[in-house]
Amino acid sequence: MFGKLFNNKSEKQKSSIKHPEVTLGQSESVNTALSASEKVQVIEETLKSYQSQNFPVGVYEVCSDIAVNTKKANTISVELTLPFPCQGEINCIADSLTERLNLRVNIKVNLNINAVRSFSLNGSGNNIKNIIAIASGKGGVGKSTTAVNIAYALIAEGAKVGILDADIYGPSIPTLLGLKAAKPSSNDGKLMLPIEANGLHAMSIGFLVDESDATVWRGPMASGAFSQLLNETAWPELDYLLIDMPPGTGDIQLTLAQKVPVAAAVIVTTPQDIALIDAAKGIAMFDKVQVPVLGIIENMSYHLCENCGHKSHIFGEAGGEQMAKSKQTQLLGQLPLDINIRQDADFGQSPVLENSTSDLACLYRRIARNITGQLFLQLDNTSPLTPTIEYNN
Numbered sequence: 001m002f003g004k005l006f007n008n009k010s011e012k013q014k015s016s017i018k019h020p021e022v023t024l025g026q027s028e029s030v031n032t033a034l035s036a037s038e039k040v041q042v043i044e045e046t047l048k049s050y051q052s053q054n055f056p057v058g059v060y061e062v063c064s065d066i067a068v069n070t071k072k073a074n075t076i077s078v079e080l081t082l083p084f085p086c087q088g089e090i091n092c093i094a095d096s097l098t099e100r101l102n103l104r105v106n107i108k109v110n111l112n113i114n115a116v117r118s119f120s121l122n123g124s125g126n127n128i129k130n131i132i133a134i135a136s137g138k139g140g141v142g143k144s145t146t147a148v149n150i151a152y153a154l155i156a157e158g159a160k161v162g163i164l165d166a167d168i169y170g171p172s173i174p175t176l177l178g179l180k181a182a183k184p185s186s187n188d189g190k191l192m193l194p195i196e197a198n199g200l201h202a203m204s205i206g207f208l209v210d211e212s213d214a215t216v217w218r219g220p221m222a223s224g225a226f227s228q229l230l231n232e233t234a235w236p237e238l239d240y241l242l243i244d245m246p247p248g249t250g251d252i253q254l255t256l257a258q259k260v261p262v263a264a265a266v267i268v269t270t271p272q273d274i275a276l277i278d279a280a281k282g283i284a285m286f287d288k289v290q291v292p293v294l295g296i297i298e299n300m301s302y303h304l305c306e307n308c309g310h311k312s313h314i315f316g317e318a319g320g321e322q323m324a325k326s327k328q329t330q331l332l333g334q335l336p337l338d339i340n341i342r343q344d345a346d347f348g349q350s351p352v353l354e355n356s357t358s359d360l361a362c363l364y365r366r367i368a369r370n371i372t373g374q375l376f377l378q379l380d381n382t383s384p385l386t387p388t389i390e391y392n393n
C-alpha cells in the first residue's frame with residue numbers, strides 16, 4: 001500500500017517504513033450494530049481518508065505502527081506512531097470517530113521523530129534532533145513571545161523541546177520563562193545544565209551575565225558567546241531546539257544562520273508593511289545560507305473586541321498571507337493581538353500553560369504542529385512528499 005506514495009524514495013528508504021500492524025483484541029459486544037472488526041475498519045478508513053495541511057496523503061500513510069484495542073466495552077483505544085507531534089489534531093479525529101461509532105475512541109500518538117539534517121556538535125549537542133530558527137527581520141514583532149509559546153505548544157503536543165536565546169544583546173527568554181534570577185549549574189564542571197521551565201529546557205546569556213555587560217560586546221564576541229551556549233550546554237534528548245534569533249538580518253544573524261546546523265527557519269512578522277519588508281529580507285538571508293524557510297507566522301494579525309467580538313486589523317490585513325504566497329512558502333498561522341498574550345509574557349507565563357485547550361493555546365498548538373509537520377513533509381527523507389535533499393555545508 002505504500003508503493004505509490006513512496007515512489008520518490010530509494011528502495012532502502014522504502015524498506016525502512018514498517019507496515020502498519022492492526023492488532024485486534026477480543027471482540028466484545030458494544031452498543032452499536034457493528035462488529036469489532038467493522039469498527040476497526042471504520043477507524044482505518046477514517047485514518048486513510050482524513051486530509052489536512054499536515055496530512056495531505058492521510059494519517060495512515062505516515063504511521064509506522066497502529067494498534068487497535070477493542071477489549072473494553074464502550075471504549076476503543078488506538079495507539080499510533082507518527083513522525084511529528086500532532087496529538088491535538090489526532091484528538092479531533094478521535095472525537096469525530098467517537099460520534100460516528102457511538103462509543104469512546106481514544107487515540108494516543110507515540111512519536112518517532114527523525115533528524116532531518118545530520119550534524120555534529122560538541123558536548124551533548126548531539127542529543128538534539130532538529131534545530132529550528134525562529135527569526136524576524138524587524139524587532140518588536142513578538143518573535144520571542146511567539147517562540148516561547150510555540151515551545152510550550154510543542155510540549156503539549158508530545159515533543160521534547162529546548163529553547164536557546166540567540167539574542168546576546170537583548171536576551172528576553174529568562175523574563176518570558178519567569179526565571180530572571182535563575183543561574184545554571186554544572187555536574188562535571190564542563191557543561192552547564194539548561195534551566196528547566198515547565199518541561200522546557202532553556203539556555204540564555206541572560207542566565208549568565210548582567211544585561212549591561214552583554215550590550216557592550218562586539219560582533220565576534222557575541223557570536224562566540226552564542227557558540228559556547230549551544231556547545232557547552234548539557235542538552236537532554238530533544239526532538240526540537242528552537243533558536244530565538246536576534247532581530248534583523250545583519251552580520252550577526254548571517255553568521256549564526258551559517259554557523260549553527262539549523263534544519264529550517266520560521267519567520268515571525270506582523271501584517272504591517274514595514275515589518276513585511278524586513279521579513280522578506282529575513283527569507284532572503286536564509287536563502288543565501290541555504291536554510292529552508294518552513295513558513296511565516298503572522299503575529300498581531302487582528303484584535304477581537306472583548307465586548308462586541310468585532311475583529312479589527314490594526315496592523316493591516318492579510319500581509320503575511322500575501323507574503324507567504326509571493327515567496328512560495330506556507331502561512332503557518334495567524335495570532336491575535338491579545339492582552340492575555342502580553343500579560344502572560346510579562347509575568348513569565350504562557351496561555352498554553354494556563355489552559356492547553358483554550359482558544360489561544362489551540363492557535364499556538366496548531367502553529368506548532370504546522371511547523372513540525374512541514375519540517376517532516378518538506379525535509380524528512382522518510383516523508384512521502386520530501387524530495388531527496390542535500391545540504392552543502
Ligand SMILES: Nc1ncnc2c1ncn2[C@@H]1O[C@H](COP(=O)(O)OP(=O)(O)OP(=O)(O)O)[C@@H](O)[C@H]1O
Nearest residue numbers: 139140141142143144145247336337338341342345
Ligand atoms: N500577539 C500578541 N499580543 C499582544 N502582545 C504581544 C503579542 N506578541 C507579542 N506581544 C508583546 O509585544 C512586545 C514585543 O514582543 P517580543 O519581545 O516577543 O518581540 P521580539 O520580536 O522578540 O522583540 P525583539 O526581537 O526586539 O527582542 C512584548 O511586550 C510582548 O508581550
